[in-house]
Amino acid sequence: VTDARLLTRVLTDPAASGALDAAGWTALIGQARGEMLIGTLAHRLAGLPMPGAVAAILEAARDAAEEGRARALWEAEMARRALVPLGCRVVLLKGTAFVAAGLDAGRGRSIGDLDILVPQEALDAVEAALLAAGWEWVKPDPYDDAYYRQWMHELPPLIHRERDRMIDVHHTILPPTARITPDASLLLADAVPLGNGLATLMPEDMVIHAAAHLFADGDLSGGLRNLWDIDRLCREFAEAQDDFYLSLIEKSCEHGLLRETMRALRLAKHLFGTPVKAYGGPLRARFDDYRSDALYRRRLLARDGWGRATRPVTRFGFYVRSHAIRMPPALLARHLWIKWRRG
Amino acid sequence: MRHQFAVRIGPVGFRIGSDWRAPITALRDLYADYPPPRDGIADFAVRLEAKRVWRRFVRPSVEIAGDYMLPDAAPLPLRHGLLAAEMGMNLQMALGQRRYLLLHAATVERDGRALVMTGESGAGKSTLAALLSARGWRLMGDEFALLDPATGLIHAFPRLVSLKNAAIGVVERALPTARFGPLMAATPKGDIRHMVPGLAAVTAMETPAIPALLLFPRFGFAAAERGVGAGEAFVRLTQASTNYTSLRERGFDALTRFVTTVPMAAIDYPDTDTGLAMVEHLWASL
Numbered sequence: 001v002t003d004a005r006l007l008t009r010v011l012t013d014p015a016a017s018g019a020l021d022a023a024g025w026t027a028l029i030g031q032a033r034g035e036m037l038i039g040t041l042a043h044r045l046a047g048l049p050m051p052g053a054v055a056a057i058l059e060a061a062r063d064a065a066e067e068g069r070a071r072a073l074w075e076a077e078m079a080r081r082a083l084v085p086l087g088c089r090v091v092l093l094k095g096t097a098f099v100a101a102g103l104d105a106g107r108g109r110s111i112g113d114l115d116i117l118v119p120q121e122a123l124d125a126v127e128a129a130l131l132a133a134g135w136e137w138v139k140p141d142p143y144d145d146a147y148y149r150q151w152m153h154e155l156p157p158l159i160h161r162e163r164d165r166m167i168d169v170h171h172t173i174l175p176p177t178a179r180i181t182p183d184a185s186l187l188l189a190d191a192v193p194l195g196n197g198l199a200t201l202m203p204e205d206m207v208i209h210a211a212a213h214l215f216a217d218g219d220l221s222g223g224l225r226n227l228w229d230i231d232r233l234c235r236e237f238a239e240a241q242d243d244f245y246l247s248l249i250e251k252s253c254e255h256g257l258l259r260e261t262m263r264a265l266r267l268a269k270h271l272f273g274t275p276v277k278a279y280g281g282p283l284r285a286r287f288d289d290y291r292s293d294a295l296y297r298r299r300l301l302a303r304d305g306w307g308r309a310t311r312p313v314t315r316f317g318f319y320v321r322s323h324a325i326r327m328p329p330a331l332l333a334r335h336l337w338i339k340w341r342r343g
Numbered sequence: 344m345r346h347q348f349a350v351r352i353g354p355v356g357f358r359i360g361s362d363w364r365a366p367i368t369a370l371r372d373l374y375a376d377y378p379p380p381r382d383g384i385a386d387f388a389v390r391l392e393a394k395r396v397w398r399r400f401v402r403p404s405v406e407i408a409g410d411y412m413l414p415d416a417a418p419l420p421l422r423h424g425l426l427a428a429e430m431g432m433n434l435q436m437a438l439g440q441r442r443y444l445l446l447h448a449a450t451v452e453r454d455g456r457a458l459v460m461t462g463e464s465g466a467g468k469s470t471l472a473a474l475l476s477a478r479g480w481r482l483m484g485d486e487f488a489l490l491d492p493a494t495g496l497i498h499a500f501p502r503l504v505s506l507k508n509a510a511i512g513v514v515e516r517a518l519p520t521a522r523f524g525p526l527m528a529a530t531p532k533g534d535i536r537h538m539v540p541g542l543a544a545v546t547a548m549e550t551p552a553i554p555a556l557l558l559f560p561r562f563g564f565a566a567a568e569r570g571v572g573a574g575e576a577f578v579r580l581t582q583a584s585t586n587y588t589s590l591r592e593r594g595f596d597a598l599t600r601f602v603t604t605v606p607m608a609a610i611d612y613p614d615t616d617t618g619l620a621m622v623e624h625l626w627a628s629l
Contacts, residue, residue: 022384030388054382308392
């Protein structure tokens with residue numbers, strides 16, 4: 001097994017697992033663990049015939065995902081108690097938002113840190129409230145701290161001293177140094193209240209944020225899971241809302257993220273069969289492959305049956321790209337120089 | 344991967360992949376009597392990798408990777424490759440096992456009943472278990488006791504017994520016919536030599552046992568014995584379990600049942616002969 005096609009194929013069409021032999025199952029499980037999609041796979045295959053050894057592994061994976069879900073929701077509740085008295089909008093992002101809103105994308109999903117979005121003008125108050133409630137700085141390094149505060153779209157990461165869980169406090173969804181600057185006030189204004197003082201992004205913005213995270217920030221690590229999120233979100237939202245894709249495209253233009261959103265939809269369609277809808281009017285939206293999509297797929301699928309990261313050259317290319325798109329060259333040079341000097 | 348080996352230890356299947364031949368040859372040899380994973384599908388993968396391609400050849404150093412990893416695990420030199428494999432397997436259990444409550448303990452069995460010995464590194468768990476296996480007990484494991492939350496039974500996990508420093512000579516003398524792995528000198532944990540559990544331990548490894556006695560042994564102190572309350576045992580076992588919190592309510596219930604039904608004692612012993620006599624005496628007076 002040379003790439004994660006096996007995993008994308010079985011996630012898309014669980015019945016395809018019926019043809020797997022022992023080596024196939026082993027590779028599938030290795031890839032799913034490597035891409036942090038094992039809980040998702042376990043939910044997709046629940047109830048289908050499979051060898052006893054696989055059933056036991058997937059049962060454990062569902063249990064782990066359920067534990068992760070409970071922990072994520074508890075962490076959100078802890079943040080809620082600390083922040084609601086401030087009266088500012090607090091928006092859950094990514095995995096925690098998916099499980100808090102009961103979305104299909106949250107089923108079996110592994111969830112790491114708690115990510116929240118707050119208004120930039122509330123940052124100081126949020127920071128003070130979190131510190132008072134038991135969160136502490138992870139990186140006490142003055143350069144890193146100053147770097148985060150001046151150039152990043154989030155506070156330096158905080159960790160809770162008793163629960164040992166991280167919180168990332170964002171004031172927008174991309175670094176201010178990136179070429180694209182989404183409209184954070186619009187994200188906050190359109191957010192959907194959960195009824196307990198917290199909120200999630202509106203459906204379109206959830207997809208756009210996932211696309212921005214995938215293609216305008218970072219080196220595509222964990223990209224397959226992000227793309228799976230996009231597939232699940234789109235399927236669920238398009239079911240509930242006619243012309244969801246039209247509204248999604250429109251919204252992505254407002255945030256300057258049309259290119260990233262379209263790429264996400266094309267790749268999701270290609271790898272997960274997302275039923276995207278093409279339009280001829282009022283605007284033209286096509287989902288035919290771009291030539292560069294193949295390169296992105298090459299990176300997204302770079303995982304072998306032992307769970308190892310493969311294709312080091314492609315990975316390095318995207319790593320370099322992640323820095324290039326995040327900051328202008330002079331700032332990047334200065335940053336790398338300082339980082340290199342400190343080893 | 345270039346070289347690979349798959350094995351089942353108790354109820355758990357492993358596959359070990361390696362960039363080098365040597366650790367796999369050693370594993371094949373020492374685990375020769377063990378069956379393959381159930382259905383041919385391993386629960387966990389361990390990878391022994393060279394960090395850079397050239398480090399396969401130049402000062403080869405083994406990075407321990409796998410399904411579950413620690414972010415800053417120190418690599419080991421290739422001559423300690425077998426230790427790296429064993430550490431990798433233990434790590435998968437510690438971080439990934441969710442079917443059984445893991446207790447950091449050595450276990451031996453007699454007449455279907457298990458003696459579980461827990462304690463910090465250096466307490467003499469592995470040594471006592473190995474020596475008891477020479478006296479008619481079945482070795483169930485020297486690292487993890489697998490407590491099944493559904494049944495309250497202990498399942499065997501008879502991986503290679505990891506003997507350290509002075510314990511190596513003691514066990515070699517007590518079990519002259521046992522098979523041993525290579526002596527690995529000056530590892531981060533001192534000198535290490537693995538002992539292969541006897542064939543009896545492997546053929547019976549599917550058979551669980553009813554926990555009958557829990558001991559907290561401590562080596563290097565004047566002989567003493569004291570009772571242990573359920574509360575103390577509970578707290579010490581939560582500290583001796585890597586997955587107690589992740590099992591949540593199942594873990595709490597299993598552990599509560601364990602400490603409220605199994606007799607317990609703490610023993611200090613100055614030397615292994617005294618320790619063995621104390622264990623046998625406690626067992627006889629159950």
